[in-house]
Amino acid sequence: MSGPGQGTRSGSTGSTASGTRSKSRGSSGRSGRSRDDDAPLIPILARKVREVEAKAQGGKVGPTNRVKFQVIALLMREERAKVKTSTELTDSARAEMLKRLDGIATILAKTAARDTSLITLLEPDASVSSVAQRFRRDWLLEAGTELSPDELIITTEPPKVQQPTVIPAELADKQVVPASVRARQLANPFLAPDFSAVAAQAPAPRRRLDSWELLGPLFKSFEQGAGGVAASMELPPPPLIDRYSPPGHELMVHQARFIESVRAGHRSFLLADEPGLGKTAQSVLAASVANAYPLLVVVPNVVKVNWAREVEMWTPHRRATVIHGDGAQLDAFADVVIVNYEVLDRHLSWLGTLGFRGMVVDEAHFIKNLHSQRSRYVLGLAEAIRRTAPNGDPLLMALTGTPLINDIDDFRAIWQFLGWIDGSKPTAPLMERLEETELTPADPGFYQAARRAVVDMGIVRRKKVDVAADLPSKRIADLPVELDDELGRSIRKAEKELGERLLKKFRTMSASKAAADYTPEQLMRMVASSELEESKSTTTGDNVFTMVRKIGQAKAQLAADYTAQLARSVGKVVFFAKHIDVMDQAEEAFASRGLTTVSIRGDQTADFRQGQIDAFNNDPEVSIAVCSLTAAGVGVNLQAASNVVLAELSWTAAEQTQAIDRVHRIGQEEPVTAWRIIAAHTIDTKIAELIDNKQGLAARALDGSDADLVPSDSIQLEALVHLLEQAIEGAH
Known part of the structure; x- marks a missing residue:
């Protein structure tokens, strides 16, 4: 690969790897000839690998140095193969060069050990970006290598990224279609055709930034381009009158401003408010304002019942349904379909065809790993919704208080879900915002302007301290959870049996002559008091105390x-x-x-x-x-x-x-x-x-x-009266 030294060469003092200070004694019989004359690329790689190593010692390696790391590994492998097969080198010169390349490989391995996210870049089949191609070309030219015309031209067209399919082949046999979904499909077997998205498509004009690799700089802009400014888009002022929330409920100012931005037409959001600021309520009302029904909501199991309650509370004119297991109790005609990540794989076949006009992903950091099955399912459904939504512009919301957990690259899956990037490049809306900056990654000020462009795509982040005036100093938020496992079923069975036991006592007492002196309410309290005293004095059987303990477990x-x-x-x-x-x-x-x-x-x-x-x-x-x-x-x-x-x-x-x-x-x-x-x-x-x-x-x-x-009366007594009332109602 390395030809005669015709370009600028790096010296071998102080910054090369593994013995690059000593003179080569066996590579040439001519005096005054440096060992670098036979391998001018090696000192360049040695200097570059030391630069990347220094960055890794300070923490996570940034996007630019990640690319350098990958190019060093690529050129090191190419140079090793050339040295091994060269017929012009003596055995001693070959051994010396391989030793120096081993030194570079050792530094690469140590650097990857400090930042384990670099390990994937060492894979021979790792994708090579246009920026990496340019680094490779420039370093080879610096080493004086003669390159072919094909090597001098950098491929700017990013590789085609296969969109995730809604139903992977391995899940085809696992799909279930609940009876209510079949009923909805029979009631309306065809979605109304919408050709507006197709008509709007036109050949994209060639842009100034088309030749630039942009995702790396965009991610880096969130590390370097802040300038003390919070990552939150500018929201419109709240309306003077709250027309969104139902009677008995009132939006806080920060919530009303978010809803107003939806009313103004914004359709994709990374809603990164801290917990406790009402992200669920904002999302429910956003769907109502945007008329994004039917709405698909993907959530962790622990909050799916709470989501149904919030839909009922904030939009009482809309129905929500929760998918449990195979969906036997699903109401496919509901406005909001709520499914947890764990059962999503069973329902992909019909979720992708129901005609959703909006999608919410709660705790969106759950999809940060693009290679996980969970992420592929969510991204596949989002792509299907974009294809079928009117104007190709559904309401998409990613909710998470922690969009970044490991590093900046955690943004990648969320941005792709929202339609801001497409695998390896920004999509047209984000490209337009970047073009409006009139800057390139080589220009001063690009990172700050690029960060602002991404934020304006729909990042909303408020902290408790920022909206303290909106919030009460102390509040209690109930989070209902569904106990749908075996222990949950046994608890409900025990409650029913306890209620029946109380009902039996109530009927016996009601049939006695003394009952005439008491109202039914008084009799119920007498039965509950008797049961409570018995529960305090026994350690066997189910009672109100053992049930509460089982519920806690x-x-x-x-x-x-x-x-x-x-x-x-x-x-x-x-x-x-x-x-x-x-x-x-x-x-x-x-x-x-x-x-x-x-x-x-x-x-x-x-x-x-x-x-x-x-x-x-x-x-x-x-x-x-x-x-x-x-x-x-x-x-x-x-x-x-x-x-x-x-x-x-x-x-x-x-x-x-x-x-x-x-x-x-x-x-x-x-x-x-x-x-x-x-x-x-x-x-x-x-x-x-x-x-x-x-x-x-x-x-x-x-x-x-x-x-x-x-x-x-004590809460224990009131709880027993409640169970007895339920048993009486169930018996009628």
Whole structure:
């Protein structure tokens, strides 16, 4: 490959690898001839590899040096093959050159060990961008290599990227089509043809930036181009009158501004607000404003029931349906179809043909790995929706408080889902914005302008502290979860059996002569009181206490999953549970995710407990405090966090308040959000309601509130009365 030295050469002093300072003694019989005369490319590669190595020592390698890393590996392999087959070299000269190339290879390996994301670039079949082609050409010319006309011309056309198919061949036999979907297809077997997207297509004009590799610089622009400016597009002011939210609900200012941007016609968003700022409500109302129905929503399992509740709350005129398992209970005629990542693979065949006009991906960092099956399914569905949506312009929203987890490249899958890039290049809308900058990656100011161009495509990021005036200083957000496993079914069965036992007692008491002196409501409370006393004195059988404990155990994994997501998004989180086994299960889940925790329990010494509290408040490596509701509910300061997860419900409103106030206290600079994990369709829902009623009683008695008074009986008693009422209704 290397010809006679005709170009500019790098010297061999100080910056070459593996013995490049010594003179070659066996490569030539002529005196004064350097060993680099036979291999002028090697010192160039040695200098370049040292530059990349220095960058890796400072942290993650940026896009430009990643390309250099790949080109060094390519040229090193080519040079090694040339040296091995050359007939002009003596054995000693060949051994010397191979030794120097081995030195370069060693530095490449050490650099890749520091930044493991570089390893894929060492693969022989790794794709080579036009920027890499230019580096290769320029370095070879610097080494004096004579290149053919084909090698001098750089291929600017990016490789064709095969769009992900909706149904991979390996999943064809796994597909299910629920009965309600077949009914919808029979009711409307054809989607109305829409030729507007086809008519709008025209040959793209040749652009000034077409010859540039742009994805690397675009990603790099988010590392270098900030200039102290937050990554959030300019949003219009809120309307003077809130016309979006239903009666009884009110949008906050930051939410109204987002909805107004949708009303103005924007259709793709990376909504990266911190947790607690109402991303779900904003998305639900955005779909309503854009009339993006039917709407597909892809979510983690832990929040899919909450999504259905939010649709009902914010758009009561719309119906939501949740896909569980094979979709036997699915309502295919609903406006919003909610599916969790884990069952998405079974429903690709019909999801891609239902005619969705919008798609939301919640916790969008779940698709950051382009090679994962989950990402391929989501991207395939998004492409199918773009093909069938009117004007080819569906409403697409990626929701995540943590769009970046490992490095800037995590943007890639999200941008592709939103239609901002197409594999290896920006799509036409983003290219237009980049062209408007009148800059190229070689110009000063490009990175800042490019970052602004991408942000204006639809990145919206607000933090709690930025919108503190919108938020109450403390609020409780309920997160209902579906217990659809075997333990969940056993809990519902136990509740039903307990209700039937109470009903039997009620009927017996009602048939007695003494019943004439009491109303049915009084009889129900007498039955519940009797059951409660029996439950306190027995350790066998199912009762209200054992059921609540089982519910806590069933929720533990889901609560831990959500807490881990919060920790990745906003930093420190306090996790409260009532039972030790729930705390143990959560700590195991956090450890498996590499999250560092502290534990505050009732059996700890005062010094040990204070050490745990100090570690949580002061050590940036500690993400989660796992706390006992009873042991950590008082006398503990955990204000380093502003998010609390209540994995289990307390029997008293005061205990819940005390737990939240470990975070909501003097010195707390951010609004506090307490996330209550509630098992849907179980007694857990009623207990949460009763706790809230007790809070209303305290507000009326102490704070002058007009909250309604409720009976002062214990929450356990009220919960049993609720089960009995359900049993009576079910018997009629």
